[in-house]
Amino acid sequence: MKSGFVSVVGRANVGKSTLMEKILGEKISIISNKPQTTRDEIKIIYNDENSQIIFLDTPGIQTPRNKLQEHLLEVSEESLKDSDIVTFIVDNSLSIGRLDKMILKLLEKVNRPKVLLINKCDLLDEGEIDQIKKTYIGLNMFDYIIPISALNDENIDKYIEIIKEMLDEGPLYYPSDMITDKNERFIVSEIIREKALQSLNNEIPHGIFVRIDDFKKRENKNLYDIYATIIVERTTHKEIVIGKNGQKIKTIGMKARPEIETFMDSKINLKLWVKVEKDWRKKQKLVTRFGYK
């Protein structure tokens, strides 16, 4: 049995969620394909007959502008140090951009075997792939460099093979049917948050948080009652989330419910409320209370 922890870092939009979905299937895409702004580290667990790979899916890296983003950057650093192998994903850009350089600086400090995935190779020709490879070989930092296309499922099996080769023998850290360490409440709150952000069209840039107030299965029924509160920073935002005649919040609920039902494999009765907590993002205390650390 081989097992171990593999951290996966990359800036937002390079295709991490797509990769995880190809490795682990649709339920994972519900979990990992969420807007970046408040996402914490998520462990995503791959199992087969003779291995367990625990991917530490870290938040996409961006320049920290507030406490929450600072925290996300710390999460990435920590998971790099805790893991057995580090995977760095870049996309089809031909040169190394500013954020990628920032991540490379982090990686330099981490004394672990490293794999580089060049994603979106379906958008590149052979010459371009070679050019990117050469750039990174020049850094002398990576044990393996693998061009992939997460979208077209190209070379992902090779990546898994290489990870297995590199891992040591180890125990089953999690039950073999477990796919993530996050509890259902957290994932449900992320689904609601995502649907809210989508329905709000950037009217409230990043300023919402979703708290699950109640989460109960009805006796002898395949049905859950879930009560959640969408927390906003301002009274004006509250009005926006509720919408005219409550239309907006109704839409958010209608979009979230089917996805929660797929994830929970159960019928869902979802009730949503909206509440104002001023400047919640800036307040480290609230960030802590809401479970980011």
Ligand SMILES: Nc1nc2c(ncn2[C@@H]2O[C@H](COP(=O)(O)OP(=O)(O)OP(=O)(O)O)[C@@H](O)[C@H]2O)c(=O)[nH]1
């Ligand atoms: N052409 C091409 N597009 C891809 C590939 N992988 C991902 N994409 C696209 O790139 C975009 C971003 O992919 P995501 O998987 O959401 O990226 P991410 O890194 O998880 O982004 P964050 O959630 O912001 O961290 C989506 O539109 C994907 O369809 C690929 O191999 N080829």
